[in-house]
Amino acid sequence: MIIHDNQHLVQPIDCRTAVQRLWDYLDEELDAERYAEVTAHVESCRACAQHYDFARAFLDALSAAQPMASETGVLKSRVVAALRAEGFGQG
Amino acid sequence: MSFSKERDMIFDREALDCLPAVARFARSLTRNAAAADDLVQETFLLAYRGYDSFQQGADVKRWLFSICHHAWIRIAQREQRMVLAADDDCDAELETYAAVHGHAAAQRAGLDGFITSIDVAPAIAAAIDMLPSVYRTATLLVDVEGMSYDEAANVAGVPVGTIRSRLFRARRLLQEQLLEHARDAGIGIAMNHTSQDKQ
Numbered sequence: 001m002i003i004h005d006n007q008h009l010v011q012p013i014d015c016r017t018a019v020q021r022l023w024d025y026l027d028e029e030l031d032a033e034r035y036a037e038v039t040a041h042v043e044s045c046r047a048c049a050q051h052y053d054f055a056r057a058f059l060d061a062l063s064a065a066q067p068m069a070s071e072t073g074v075l076k077s078r079v080v081a082a083l084r085a086e087g088f089g090q091g
Numbered sequence: 092m093s094f095s096k097e098r099d100m101i102f103d104r105e106a107l108d109c110l111p112a113v114a115r116f117a118r119s120l121t122r123n124a125a126a127a128d129d130l131v132q133e134t135f136l137l138a139y140r141g142y143d144s145f146q147q148g149a150d151v152k153r154w155l156f157s158i159c160h161h162a163w164i165r166i167a168q169r170e171q172r173m174v175l176a177a178d179d180d181c182d183a184e185l186e187t188y189a190a191v192h193g194h195a196a197a198q199r200a201g202l203d204g205f206i207t208s209i210d211v212a213p214a215i216a217a218a219i220d221m222l223p224s225v226y227r228t229a230t231l232l233v234d235v236e237g238m239s240y241d242e243a244a245n246v247a248g249v250p251v252g253t254i255r256s257r258l259f260r261a262r263r264l265l266q267e268q269l270l271e272h273a274r275d276a277g278i279g280i281a282m283n284h285t286s287q288d289k290q
Binding site for chain 1: 132140
């Protein structure tokens with residue numbers, strides 16, 4: 001069966017293929033055709049949808065765990081002083 | 092205005108503006124505040140010396156990350172703190188399957204909801220710190236800094252396939268580490284009790 005979405009004819013894929021494409025899909029590294037195939041599969045497969053939801057939450061948690069930029073004022077002063085020794089700001 | 096003065100003003104505005112991001116990246120690479128500061132200084136000195144070769148309009152942050160990463164590898168190799176080879180035998184596809192199997196096991200143990208149910212940021216930061224350097228770099232560039240595989244490969248100076256397999260292994264290792272953390276903290280038991288209480 002071929003499913004038709006707005007832009008693409010979508011070939012059905014199995015769970016194995018959907019799982020194989022998990023990270024590439026969430027990182028938006030798939031081409032449009034493969035992306036649409038995964039979207040169609042996940043919309044109709046509860047088990048895969050759960051894996052995708054978990055992986056998405058995991059990636060959200062990873063990016064939210066980004067360390068806060070610490071106070072870099074002192075470091076910037078040190079870097080600028082080192083750059084001045086190279087002629088920075090003296091043109 | 093002289094050419095060099097204008098060049099320095101652009102360097103100040105474009106490159107030095109990225110110092111907090113470079114400092115964060117350097118801190119993650121070195122896991123040591125003093126070493127990170129040294130690495131940041133080295134990065135900006137190298138960048139300043141090579142600024143004439145930087146193509147205006149290109150991504151300055153990515154360029155600085157690349158300089159920072161290469162400087163770190165050079166320093167670490169000089170100090171013999173790092174072995175770069177022999178850990179690229181991971182298979183991206185197998186790593187993805189392993190991550191999904193890990194999720195299935197977490198589901199069975201009632202642990203899968205923990206990622207959204209508690210503040211896992213400190214546990215994630217600790218888990219990232221424990222990763223071997225090549226995997227830490229991959230997840231920092233893609234998951235924390237939001238780079239594409241291609242951009243991250245460029246910064247790390249490795250093929251796209253390598254950054255992809257390193258990234259997938261990093262995620263699998265992090266996932267295992269976090270699930271272990273949840274298990275140790277008795278989170279699965281607590282969550283099961285909470286869900287039973289609601290019924």
